[in-house]
Amino acid sequence: MTETEKKSSISGAEITTVTSETVQVKSETGFSTYTGKRNRVFMLMSLPAMLWYIGFCYLPMFGIFFAFKRFTPKPGEFLLKNLFINSPWVGLENFNFLLRSSDMPGIIWNTLIYNFFFIILGIGIPVFLAIFLTEIHSVKFKGFIQTVMILPYFLSWVIVGYLVYAFLATNEGQVNHFLRMFGMEGIQWYQSPGYWRVILIITELWKSAGYAMIIYLCAITAIDRSLYEGAVLDGATFLQRVWYITLPHLRPTICTIFILRIGTILNSDFGLFYQVPLDSGSLQSVTQTLDVYVYKALMQQANFSFSAAASFLQSIVGFVLLMVTNRIIKAIDSDSSLF
Amino acid sequence: MSDNNPKGRDIYIIPQKSAYSGTVNIFMSAFFLLIALLIFLPILLVIIISFSSEESVTELGYSFFPKSFSFSAYRYLFNSGEYLLRSFFNSVLITLSGTLAGLLVMCPIAYAVSRKEFGFRRRILLFLMIPMMFSGGLVSSYMVNTQIFHLKNSYLALILPGLCSTWYIMILRNYFHISIPDSLIEAAELDGCDPFQTFRLIVLPISKPVIVTVSVFQVFSYWSSWYPSLLYLDSNHTELYPLQYVLVNMDRSIERLSRDAQYISGAGVYTPPAVTVRMVMVVIVILPVMILLPFFHKFLKNGMTIGAIKG
Numbered sequence: 001m002t003e004t005e006k007k008s009s010i011s012g013a014e015i016t017t018v019t020s021e022t023v024q025v026k027s028e029t030g031f032s033t034y035t036g037k038r039n040r041v042f043m044l045m046s047l048p049a050m051l052w053y054i055g056f057c058y059l060p061m062f063g064i065f066f067a068f069k070r071f072t073p074k075p076g077e078f079l080l081k082n083l084f085i086n087s088p089w090v091g092l093e094n095f096n097f098l099l100r101s102s103d104m105p106g107i108i109w110n111t112l113i114y115n116f117f118f119i120i121l122g123i124g125i126p127v128f129l130a131i132f133l134t135e136i137h138s139v140k141f142k143g144f145i146q147t148v149m150i151l152p153y154f155l156s157w158v159i160v161g162y163l164v165y166a167f168l169a170t171n172e173g174q175v176n177h178f179l180r181m182f183g184m185e186g187i188q189w190y191q192s193p194g195y196w197r198v199i200l201i202i203t204e205l206w207k208s209a210g211y212a213m214i215i216y217l218c219a220i221t222a223i224d225r226s227l228y229e230g231a232v233l234d235g236a237t238f239l240q241r242v243w244y245i246t247l248p249h250l251r252p253t254i255c256t257i258f259i260l261r262i263g264t265i266l267n268s269d270f271g272l273f274y275q276v277p278l279d280s281g282s283l284q285s286v287t288q289t290l291d292v293y294v295y296k297a298l299m300q301q302a303n304f305s306f307s308a309a310a311s312f313l314q315s316i317v318g319f320v321l322l323m324v325t326n327r328i329i330k331a332i333d334s335d336s337s338l339f
Numbered sequence: 340m341s342d343n344n345p346k347g348r349d350i351y352i353i354p355q356k357s358a359y360s361g362t363v364n365i366f367m368s369a370f371f372l373l374i375a376l377l378i379f380l381p382i383l384l385v386i387i388i389s390f391s392s393e394e395s396v397t398e399l400g401y402s403f404f405p406k407s408f409s410f411s412a413y414r415y416l417f418n419s420g421e422y423l424l425r426s427f428f429n430s431v432l433i434t435l436s437g438t439l440a441g442l443l444v445m446c447p448i449a450y451a452v453s454r455k456e457f458g459f460r461r462r463i464l465l466f467l468m469i470p471m472m473f474s475g476g477l478v479s480s481y482m483v484n485t486q487i488f489h490l491k492n493s494y495l496a497l498i499l500p501g502l503c504s505t506w507y508i509m510i511l512r513n514y515f516h517i518s519i520p521d522s523l524i525e526a527a528e529l530d531g532c533d534p535f536q537t538f539r540l541i542v543l544p545i546s547k548p549v550i551v552t553v554s555v556f557q558v559f560s561y562w563s564s565w566y567p568s569l570l571y572l573d574s575n576h577t578e579l580y581p582l583q584y585v586l587v588n589m590d591r592s593i594e595r596l597s598r599d600a601q602y603i604s605g606a607g608v609y610t611p612p613a614v615t616v617r618m619v620m621v622v623i624v625i626l627p628v629m630i631l632l633p634f635f636h637k638f639l640k641n642g643m644t645i646g647a648i649k650g
Binding site for chain 1 (some may be wrong): 363364367368370371372374375378379381382384388396399400401402403406443444445447448450451452454456457458459463466467469470472473474475476477478479480481482483484486487488500502503510533534537538559563564565566569570583586587613614618621624625628629632633636639640641643
């Protein structure tokens with residue numbers, strides 16, 4: 001520190017303030033050298049993470065061009081050259097083909113219908129669980145319940161797939177075992193698409209409801225308790241307290257999560273739709289979502305352009321919807337919008 | 340939030356002795372006991388299956404009440420040789436090194452963007468936020484990772500893509516920003532520390548809670564990660580498989596296990612208790628999470644609370 005100070009005073013810097021606490025030295029450019037050195041150290045501290053972001057987030061962003069090119073790589077040449085020079089522009093042709101392919105309407109419908117239920121139930125159920133859980137007195141018991149309820153969130157979809165399998169396996173499965181006990185026929189679950197919409201929705205809620213509940217629980221904990229005490233004194237019933245105190249205070253949290261979920265409405269959890277149905281071919285009509293398509297187009301058909309076009313569609317539609325929803329919510333209640 | 344003050348919470352949340360609470364409390368406790376039971380049921384089933392004997396499974400199927408218990412599947416797996424041990428080692432290696440490296444990379448930048456006197460703070464925050472909104476998609480990250488970084492079939496492919504997350508950086512930053520008094524940092528700088536020394540000697544030691552929070556999140560996410568393996572490992576590199584991916588390829592894995600077992604015992608064909616072995620593997624993966632979760636539940640909740648504060 002002293003060295004830089006000396007250097008800058010030699011080079012004609014002007015010392016503006018000298019107090020017992022801080023020494024600020026301004027060079028001719030008006031840039032404090034003291035800050036300059038500090039900035040350099042801060043930059044060095046940021047550098048490793050920034051390199052990671054450049055390599056793993058920013059570099060792949062050129063990938064949107066895959067969606068507008070017919071990718072024809074020449075073997076042995078550098079990826080960027082293959083993409084930008086060796087592949088011809090095709091405009092919106094990829095999107096055209098993608099949207100006209102026969103299974104695409106089904107895939108998009110699946111993605112939307114599942115997300116619709118995940119958003120409604122995935123917000124509604126945890127909110128009510130959180131409200132109910134605050135009615136329990138014992139802090140220890142509440143902690144225990146929360147621990148059990150977030151456990152599924154930290155299990156991978158692979159594990160969840162096996163848990164579901166333990167119930168639904170055709171021969172050994174618990175459910176078929178149960179059905180046979182009552183003299184009914186076992187069901188070939190992994191061959192019967194009819195049941196899977198409900199199965200997948202239940203599985204998703206089983207995995208994520210506890211975690212979501214805790215987010216709302218934290219928001220409820222932050223509400224000023226004197227409001228409730230006042231309401232009790234005024235003779236408000238449980239439902240009235242929930243309706244007039246708890247829910248209005250939860251509105252910003254609910255809206256934030258709602259906006260974020262709308263932004264990913266064309267995305268789906270790959271593991272849920274690929275690993276939980278064990279990639280069963282006969283279930284495809286109800287389990288194939290855009291993310292499964294993106295994966296399969298890339299890894300199984302090596303169709304880079306279609307896969308990229310599908311991901312591009314996901315993010316652009318998501319982004320537009322996020323902006324629109326945010327704007328609408330801002331117009332209704334400016335405190336609840338995301339930004 | 341109120342977690343820092345458990346005593347305060349006792350008085351605070353509970354609307355004590357109000358007319359409704361007695362019955363509502365009992366009713367809700369019963370309700371949540373039921374929910375917890377329902378949520379735990381599938382895990383319990385898998386644990387019971389893993390201890391069931393093979394005969395019981397063939398006769399009754401996967402049942403909560405098996406005819407007889409046996410450790411044969413466990414014994415089989417522990418004697419099954421290198422394959423399983425190796426994948427367990429891989430999972431542990433990926434989890435530990437990924438978490439550690441992630442912290443080493445994320446903590447410094449989180450501290451830098453938490454300090455007001457850092458001139459490029461806003462620009463770097465923006466730099467960190469943009470990837471939350473836009474991403475190149477699966478195709479291009481796959482192409483970049485395989486063709487530019489040549490990560491295919493390496494440990495790095497399983498570690499690097501999940502190393503940093505803006506979410507975790509924000510949790511760290513908010514903690515540094517809110518919980519560490521400015522005066523402490525000013526005092527350190529007066530004593531001649533540069534920002535890095537302040538960070539290393541003053542800030543890190545008193546930030547243990549948030550570091551534990553982020554580590555636990557990272558440990559769980561690396562422990563359960565399987566998607567990178569699906570993308571970047573091919574079937575000729577089974578020595579790199581983490582446990583999760585062994586489970587994805589269970590049918591092939593059981594074949595491999597029995598080959599290992601034959602090789603070791605030198606005996607003739609021995610069919611493994613395939614049905615129960617699967618579930619033993621699942622239990623081996625779940626168990627660490629189940630053991631760690633009660634201890635770190637508080638930290639996870641803290642992370643979620645801090646992260647939920649906007650701005």
